[in-house]
Amino acid sequence: MELSIDWKVARGLGCSGYFDLIEHLDLDAVSVNQVMYLLGLKPFVFRFKKSYTDVWGARRKITAELLPYVSSHPIQRMEDLRHFRIPEPRRDPVLKAVRRVVRRFKGRRAVLFVGRAVFAASWYLCGMERLLESYLLEPEFAATIGRMVIEYNKELHRLAIAEGADLIVLGDDYAHKTGTIMSPALFREFVLPGLTEVVRNIKTGGAYCVKHTDGNIWAILEDLVNTGIDGIGPLEPGAGMDLGKVKRAVGDRVCVVGNVDVDLLCRGSAEEVHRATRALITSAVRPENFRTMVETVHGYGRYPIDGTRSSAD
Secondary structure (H helix, E strand, O other): OOOOOOHHHHHHOOOOOHHHHHHHHOOOEEEHHHHHHHHOOOHHHHHHOOEEEOOOOOEEEOOOOOOOEEEEOOOOOHHHHHOOOOOOHHHOHHHHHHHHHHHHHOOOOEEEEEEOOOHHHHHHHHOHHHHHHHHHHOHHHHHHHHHHHHHHHHHHHHHHHHHOOOEEEEOOOOEOOOOEOOOHHHHHHHHHHHHHHHHHHHHHHOOEEEEEEOOOOHHHHHHHHOOOOOEEEEOOHHHOOOHHHHHHHHOOOOEEOOOOOHHHHHHOOHHHHHOOOOOOOOOOOOHHHHHHHHHHHHHHOOOOOOOOOOOOO
């Protein structure tokens, strides 16, 4: 599965659209988020506008990449929080996308929703620097904004599952190449309780939950697994997250996901890509390398492989 696939990769593989690409490569899951960009934001928005305001009031900038990024934040002070109007989860455009994917693929492919828990959803509203500072200097601000987004996301996830979502991938990143963005102690105080609450809500609703985070997460790996997640990835190899070591440490409790370096997909050879796979895609990925990655998975079959087959068979 892929959380998102850049349009340039799809076109490079000769596909007319996202659904066509899913069918062409026979992927096991369909991301409703990518469909939301087509339904919730009309194509002319991406063609003629450079930014838009999302349902939370955050400004998002449109670039040549697939995913718009947050460029301004509506909340900076406690006073802003007191007067902030929380959007209605039932009006979130992702639900329309869930229904669209369910009609087309339910029962044949997993319906995947990339959701949020507490950290990213909070800093989208106030900025990452402001949020991290508040952990140390203004904990009430961090706790208040965190509680607001936790409740919203829990309700949104319940609605998405009721509409037919099978798998929710929580997309907050917690680390960089050498360690966590915040100290493990601050993570356990401000992020972990809300994350655990969101994971339990997903599992109670009847869906699977995979935790996504880039970076070196060894310091909080046990914390993440103990939330009750079903899988963890993408296990960034350049950040020291060796798949074999992670498998030995927690593989009896969660599915381990990913571990092919994005840089390899961008600049490696087909033979190098043949030996590795990874769930995270950027628009710099060579289309032929992406195809090689998928075909290698199909060629070897399900884990564990017996070592006798190859993608050429």
